Structures are given as C-alpha cells and as structure tokens.
Amino acid sequence: MGTIETWVKKHSLLYTGATNHPFIHSVRDGTIDLSSFKRWLGQDYIFVRAFVPFVASVLLKVWKESDESSDMEVILGGMAALNDELAWFKKEASKRGVSLSDIVPHKANIRYCSFLESLTSTEVEYTVAVTAFWAIEAVYQDSFAHCLEEDSKTPAELKETCERWGNEAFGQYCRSLREIANRSLEKAPDGVVSKAEIVFLRVLEHEVEFWNMSRGET
Numbered sequence: 001m002g003t004i005e006t007w008v009k010k011h012s013l014l015y016t017g018a019t020n021h022p023f024i025h026s027v028r029d030g031t032i033d034l035s036s037f038k039r040w041l042g043q044d045y046i047f048v049r050a051f052v053p054f055v056a057s058v059l060l061k062v063w064k065e066s067d068e069s070s071d072m073e074v075i076l077g078g079m080a081a082l083n084d085e086l087a088w089f090k091k092e093a094s095k096r097g098v099s100l101s102d103i104v105p106h107k108a109n110i111r112y113c114s115f116l117e118s119l120t121s122t123e124v125e126y127t128v129a130v131t132a133f134w135a136i137e138a139v140y141q142d143s144f145a146h147c148l149e150e151d152s153k154t155p156a157e158l159k160e161t162c163e164r165w166g167n168e169a170f171g172q173y174c175r176s177l178r179e180i181a182n183r184s185l186e187k188a189p190d191g192v193v194s195k196a197e198i199v200f201l202r203v204l205e206h207e208v209e210f211w212n213m214s215r216g217e218t
C-alpha cells in the first residue's frame with residue numbers, strides 16, 4: 001500500500017465527507033434542485049479557470065524536479081483535458097441558461113482558488129503539488145462515479161456531467177496521478193511528506209466547503 005492509500009484510510013472520515021457529500025447524494029438519488037446544479041456549474045467554471053494555472057505550475061515543477069519522464073505526459077494529458085472541460089462548461093451553461101460572464105465567485109470558491117494559487121509558488125515542492133493535484137481530481141472521480149452506480153437514480157439530464165468525471169478513463173488517469181504522487185512521496189524527506197499530508201487534508205476541506213456552497217449552505 002502506498003502513502004496515499006494509507007492517508008485515505010487514516011483520514012477516511014474527511015475523505016468520505018468530500019466524496020460522499022449530500023450534494024452528490026442528491027444527484028445520485030435524483031432529488032437535486034436545478035438551482036443547486038446551476039450554482040455548482042457556474043462556480044466550478046470559475047474554479048477550473050484557476051485550476052489551469054495551478055496545473056501549469058505542476059508542469060513546470062515536473063520538468064525541474066521529477067526524474068521520471070512519463071510523469072510529464074500524464075500531467076500534460078490532464079492539462080489538455082482541461083481545455084475540453086472549459087469548453088464543456090460553456091456548452092452546458094448556455095444549454096441551461098447560465099451566463100458565465102455574470103458569475104460572482106462565492107467566498108468558499110475564492111478561498112479555494114487562493115489556496116490553489118499559493119501552491120503555484122516555486123517554494124512548494126513538486127511532491128506536495130502533485131499530491132494536491134491527485135487529491136483534487138480524485139475527489140471528483142470518486143464522487144461522480146457514485147452517481148453512475150447501478151442502483152443510482154441520477155436524472156438522465158445529469159448523466160453526462162457525472163460521466164465527465166466518473167468515467168473509467170478518468171479513473172485510470174487518477175490512478176496514474178496517485179502512482180506518481182506515491183513514487184514522489186517515497187523519495188521525499190519527512191518534512192516534505194508531512195507538508196503533503198497537510199495539503200491533502202486542506203484539499204478535502206476545500207472540497208467539502210465547495211459542495212456546501214453548491215447546496216447554498218454557506
């Protein structure tokens with residue numbers, strides 16, 4: 001078992017809080033109201049726009065700090081997928097009558113985006129940044145995969161959204177990121193491993209806050 005799997009077990013309450021959130025339950029059981037979905041859609045578009053420069057910073061770190069050449073391809077693939085993701089948000093928003101240019105970022109989103117920006121610093125080690133990257137993607141993969149389970153009652157019009165992150169290829173990509181993070185953690189000094197664990201926990205907290213915000217609770 002790698003370090004990441006150990007942390008997921010150790011912090012299972014928080015991990016489950018982020019990946020089995022009531023927002024996701026409401027998608028999975030079909031009780032979600034359209035206003036929550038639209039709020040999530042607009043806010044997540046803003047988040048993804050901030051996520052792109054974060055991933056760019058991870059690319060820079062992989063080039064400078066990683067000794068494994070295949071790491072770059074995986075991260076570059078993730079970056080390319082974000083291009084499609086932004087186009088998807090625009091298409092989905094126009095379909096649902098959400099004007100993305102009028103979205104005001106919510107406080108929880110601003111806090112999460114600032115946290116992402118803090119991780120772009122050159123002072124943040126590759127190991128720490130790639131652990132955060134894995135965690136951010138893994139929360140969406142695990143969450144939306146629940147909405148595609150056989151007994152789920154996800155409404156037909158939300159299936160495409162769930163498939164975007166819940167599909168098997170995205171699952172494989174998250175496993176590749178986890179392997180990269182695990183390998184990097186194995187070689188890292190104790191101080192960096194501790195920092196990565198803290199950043200992992202912060203990601204989970206921000207994800208919970210993001211779902212809460214999407215439900216209109218904050």
Ligand SMILES: Cc1ncc(CN)c(N)n1
Binds near residue numbers: 047136
């Ligand atoms: C808040 C959040 N977390 C993660 C993801 C997956 N890229 C996302 N789109 N938005």
